[in-house]
Amino acid sequence: MKKIYILLFFIINSFALKAQFVKFWIIEPKAGLFALVNFYTTTEDFSNYRISVDGGVDTPLKSLPIFVGNINVKGRETIAFTYPMGKTDGSISLYLPGDTVNHIRGKLYDYCQWGSAGHQNEDSAEILGLWKKGTFINVAPPFSFKCDEWNFGVQCWQGVKLPIITMRFAYVSPWNNTFCIRNSGVSNMDISNGSICINGTCYDTLSKAPVEIVKGKFDIAKNDSLVLRVTTQKLDTVNGSLALFALTNQKSDTTSLLDFVQWGQGNQAYATLAHQKGIWDSLSFVTINHREDSLRYIGDFTRQQVGVNYWKSFNPTNIGLSQLVPKIVTVNPNPTTNYIYIQEENIVEFTICDLQGKVMLKSKSNEVLQSVSLIDLAPGIYMLTITDKNGRTGNQKIVKLAE
16 A cells, blocks of 8 residues: 555656746856746746755755846746855755755755766656756756756756846946946846946945936846936046946956946956956957047847957937937747747847857848747747847847747
8 A cells, every 4th residue: 555655646746747837047056156947927936945056955045145036036037046056066956845954855846967967866856757867967067958847857958158147238428427237138137236336436236326317227127228327426538447246245256247348448447357257358448539439339248249349439429318228129929939029110130149149040121020930940048139220229038949
């Protein structure tokens, strides 16, 4: 009789695990960062989910520092946390809300290991169908989950050059003391507790810095922008710099540094830190030819397109604020399996690139853009970039799911 009950237990669990609606999405062990995705179509409270790194103590997610997003995660969106883990060899387990002391096998919800096999929860993960014993991710981090809620195991993980967050400066106008921060990530982000350094002077939180909001709000929606005007301390129109950090009091940490730009001359404050992170050459700078010139980012907001080569100086006399702010791109459905619909008007061009910047699809102006077929693309994450007739560009990440 006991054997029957045990058999029933595993049968019930195997059916329950046919679809897993909360999963690890991105893992950057070297930076101590990981993200979870909510495959539900409704908002899910992640507060009482728990993680265990290398089989250690279970830790509720509500006690971890949030790097991106909100603990109440909307459907098909993500949240990222900071937590120390094995940089080259480790494992991470996700547990359902429940027992906060003991590891209960039936509550193990997702599992991942890299560098080697044989980590503490490997046996439990195999019994529950989450991971095949002896397998591990053996590519360079960071890792990204490429499957849907119905698939598990090492075959669903790939090495990518994908940042956890893509919060960047979109333009800087030293002559009128304004700058724009663009969120091209996969979730909303409240940047109010981030740090900003203006011409080398740093402020612990952006909300307490000498800035006022021109457009937007500190809780920047995905694919939206925040325009700020510097009030008391002015932007230098000759030699200046801006550095943006995700976390308060982390101004010596490359993990927290989100973006950097300098103009007039090189090697200004925090240029060395930006160089260490690989987002700026400390000696390079954007040249301003005239006092009224502004600086505009012209890249696609991916990790590959950073540095002075993706900035240009221009005279904004005949350009309105709406043209400076990157365009918001609406795409549905996303994630998708076969088609996307671009709900924008006056598009003259669009491209879809993989995470390494390779162009996968491209279309010019006179083609109908009501729908775009992704049938020939492999499952994964792509970047859509559009340009409208006014020269404004916009970006949107697209997730192509397996059929």
